Structure formats: C-alpha cells, structure tokens
Amino acid sequence: MNLDQLRAFVMLAERRTFTEAAHRLGLSQPTLSRQVQSLEEELGAKLLVRTPRGVALTDSGARFLSRAREAVAVLRQGSEELHELAHLPRGPVALGVLPTVGAYALPEVMGAFVLEFKEVRLRLAEAHAPALEEKVAEGELDLVITTLPLHRLELVSQKLWSEPFRLVVPRGHRLARARKPVLLSEVTGETLIVVPGSAAEASLRAAAEASGQELRVGLEVDHAESQRRMVERGVGVALLPAIMLRDHQGGLCEVVDVRDAPKRIVALAHRGEASLTYGARALKKFLLERLKK
Numbered sequence: 001m002n003l004d005q006l007r008a009f010v011m012l013a014e015r016r017t018f019t020e021a022a023h024r025l026g027l028s029q030p031t032l033s034r035q036v037q038s039l040e041e042e043l044g045a046k047l048l049v050r051t052p053r054g055v056a057l058t059d060s061g062a063r064f065l066s067r068a069r070e071a072v073a074v075l076r077q078g079s080e081e082l083h084e085l086a087h088l089p090r091g092p093v094a095l096g097v098l099p100t101v102g103a104y105a106l107p108e109v110m111g112a113f114v115l116e117f118k119e120v121r122l123r124l125a126e127a128h129a130p131a132l133e134e135k136v137a138e139g140e141l142d143l144v145i146t147t148l149p150l151h152r153l154e155l156v157s158q159k160l161w162s163e164p165f166r167l168v169v170p171r172g173h174r175l176a177r178a179r180k181p182v183l184l185s186e187v188t189g190e191t192l193i194v195v196p197g198s199a200a201e202a203s204l205r206a207a208a209e210a211s212g213q214e215l216r217v218g219l220e221v222d223h224a225e226s227q228r229r230m231v232e233r234g235v236g237v238a239l240l241p242a243i244m245l246r247d248h249q250g251g252l253c254e255v256v257d258v259r260d261a262p263k264r265i266v267a268l269a270h271r272g273e274a275s276l277t278y279g280a281r282a283l284k285k286f287l288l289e290r291l292k293k
Helices: 003-015 018-025 029-043 059-085 099-104 107-116 129-137 199-210 224-232 278-291
Strands: 048-051 054-057 091-097 120-126 143-148 156-170 192-194 217-220 238-241 253-256 263-270
Touching: 003 018, 003 029, 003 048, 003 054, 003 059, 018 029, 054 059, 091 099, 091 129, 091 278, 099 120, 099 224, 107 120, 107 278, 120 278, 129 143, 129 263, 143 156, 143 278, 156 199, 156 224, 156 278, 192 199, 192 224, 192 238, 199 238, 224 238, 224 253, 263 278
Parallel strands: 091 120, 091 143, 192 217
Antiparallel strands: 048 054, 143 263, 156 238, 156 253, 156 263
C-alpha cells in the first residue's frame, strides 16, 4: 500500500461522498475509486460501502481508519522533516479566520506571505468562532484566528490582540449628535442589527436585562459586514469590532464610542506544534510577527 491510497481512504471516510473527497484531494472520482479499491485488495477486506446517502464504513473500515490516519500523519511528518532540512516550507496549509479578520486584518499580511513562501499552497476559510474551533480540533484546518476563550481543551492558543466593540449608527442619529461616549444601556432601546450568538449580542442582552429593558432586535444577520451595510441604509444600529472601523471616514454612518463596550480577544489557535506541518509553522510564525500586539 502507498500514501496516496491511505489518503484516499481517510478522506473518503471523513467526507463520506466521492464528490467532495475527490475535490479535496484534487483527483477525479474514478481515480479515487481505484485507489480505494486497490487498498481493499491489498488488505483483503472491504473498507467502505456505497449507500443512498453516500459512503459508509464497514466494521473493518472503522477499525482500520485510526491506523490509516496514524500512518498518514507519520508519513506526512517525515516528509515535512525532509523539507525542513532543505529550509523550504511547502505544501498545503489551511487557515480558518473570523470574517472580520479575513476582510480587515489579513489582505496585506497574506499578500506578503504568498510572495515570501511560494511553495506553500494556502487555503483560507472563513467561519464564526464555534465552527472554527470545531474544524481545527477535528483536523480540517491547521490554524485558526478566532476569539477567546476556547472551549476545546486540547487546543493551544496565543493572543494576537484585544479590541472593543464600537457603536455604528446612521448619519445624523441622536446618539452621534451627543459627541461623547454613551453607555451600553442607552443602546439597548434602539432598533438593533445583531449577529445571533455573538459576544456583542450577549453583552447587549445582559445590559438590557440589568436595566430592566427589553432588547429591540430589528434584524438578525450572519455577518458583521451585513450589519454595517444595514446601518448605512438606516435599518438600525449595531455594535461592530473596532478593526472594521479603523479607516472609517464619513460615509452613510457614524461611529460612537461606548463607555462600557464589550471587548473581544483575538487569538491564533491550533492542535499543538506536533500537528503542524513545516508550512503551517512558517505561517504561524509569520502571523505572530505581523499581527501580535
């Protein structure tokens, strides 16, 4: 058996469809199928079966999967160590980031990394904090830039920066006319645009409860950029991370400081040094040098 066969089996066992597994590996579906079939022939056991809902592991496949993962990891580490001896990081690296970090903190940094490390194939995935933590813990991502605290205890993290949330209101809004920081309790009575489950929403709900008010949520959206656009159209007001507003000048909305604003701690997280390829270690070092404050 060879590394390609093992990778094909592991990916198919994890993704459960030939279409997605082949896409992830950059193979055609017939090639992927041949690799798995040849592995089964060498082992003398059926590892996978097709079902109407995708691919399922047999008992033999379920027993073999952990060993296959170990073998792939050992072979990958050996390969990376040889590359490390040559002082040339290379290969695929998957970085997961919060959407606001990807849009506002990374473009310049990623541009510099790609120029310096031409042999590293970087994939950037955006998601909210819970999904990022789950994906890096399960090995789908090598590194993530997310918020603390982490809930998966097996992960390690290094703080990058801390930033407050700031209030964004339509131009001419009464809270902007005050020209001074407002209290969070003054915001809870406004028509709010929130991302459900976010730290900002939780802080607003806590402030409303503490002051005996009912939170007025006018619109729920999936991303902070949508919050900002909705504020510009006069739909309501929103708390946004400060990183989104560093270069704010004029426009259709105004930025108001909140005296007791919640903060978020942004950090780099992964499964530990042993889990990182040489390319991932190079990216980690690069990000820490340029983003840590």
